[in-house]
Amino acid sequence: MWRCSLSVKISLTLKEGKYLTFMYRRQVEEDKRATTTTLAKSFKVNPATVTETLQKLAKKKLVDYTRYYGAKLTERGIIEAQKLLRKHRILEVLFVKLxxxxxxxxxxxxxxxxxxCSVDLINAICQTYEHPDTCPCSKKIFRDPTCIKGWC
Amino acid sequence: MWRCSLSVKISLTLKEGKYLTFMYRRQVEEDKRATTTTLAKSFKVNPATVTETLQKLAKKKLVDYTRYYGAKLTERGIIEAQKLLRKHRILEVLFVKLxxxxxxxxxxxxxxxxxxCSVDLINAICQTYEHPDTCPCSKKIFRDPTCIKGWC
DNA sequence: AGCAAGTTTAGGGTTAACCAAACATTTTTA
DNA sequence: TAAAAATGTTTGGTTAACCCTAAACTTGCT
Structure with missing residues (x-):
């Protein structure tokens, strides 16, 4: 009885996450397409491996995948990528500042x-550094609605 | 042409590391034996899995393993456990203090x-918190010879 | 239309984890 | 001390996450 499929917990493997963030940077931040070959070169794996991973991401509804054409992040894919990029960039802030x-x-x-890293850990770091909105290389840090700013 | 076998890089899986630190706490810090059953209960796995892992650790010369008797950390095992516990405890300091x-x-x-976490990252945190020698629950933080205190 | 470049499929491989069930050993206790 | 109970090991699997090569397939370009 799923009322809202978006709330189903998505579990990502390490590599799936890396693909998602890579694709996000290309697709949304740079407006370039991430081809199979691009991914293969970037991750230093065989193109066949990329295809396999894209198909898995497609099964999880995180990318729209069309054979020979390529893959594009879905809305859910974008959300997941942003969650991961948030973690990544908050950590960068920590390492640079501290x-x-x-x-x-x-x-x-x-x-x-x-x-x-858990969301709780990341949010705690985020609070400590007063909810930075960019990482050390000026890229956007996405907000997490559960990470609330204090009253001041 | 191995002059010094101790310098051969040891690679540990996640679970192997967890076993090592668990055994360290029992063996060195609490002077209790870690039996197969203890490990199995603690990690919520089948005893057969524990035996398997202990045998792998034995192959890597990190524990002395004798069937039915049990396993004891070797000197190398102790060193590896201490490295991991150092990482763990330095992170605890960070999370509590920051x-x-x-x-x-x-x-x-x-x-x-x-x-x-890389050794470099841990050492940087260690420096920032002025080389703490205990974690938040007062257990020892082992020194890393490459983590040098500043001149002051 | 034909070919090169890019992509996918098919069929594998490895490693890390895990388990159940049968078997072996040790320990306990009647 | 012998048998039962507890503990530990072996055997023979499983699954998941990675990865690969080689052959087959598309697509786009000339």
């Missing part, structure tokens, strides 16, 4: 753990 | 990511 990392190292370190 | 987490939440959040 630890004085340069933007590049911050990105590398964030990439290692972003997938595993 | 984010005002209580010790228990800090532990939970740390457990989700400790395995994936």
């Amino acid at each position: 630890l004085n990392f340069d933007a590049e190292s911050a990105c590398e370190e964030a990439a290692k753990i972003d997938h595993y | 984010l005002n987490f209580d010790a228990e939440s800090a532990c939970e959040e740390a457990a989700k990511i400790d395995h994936y």
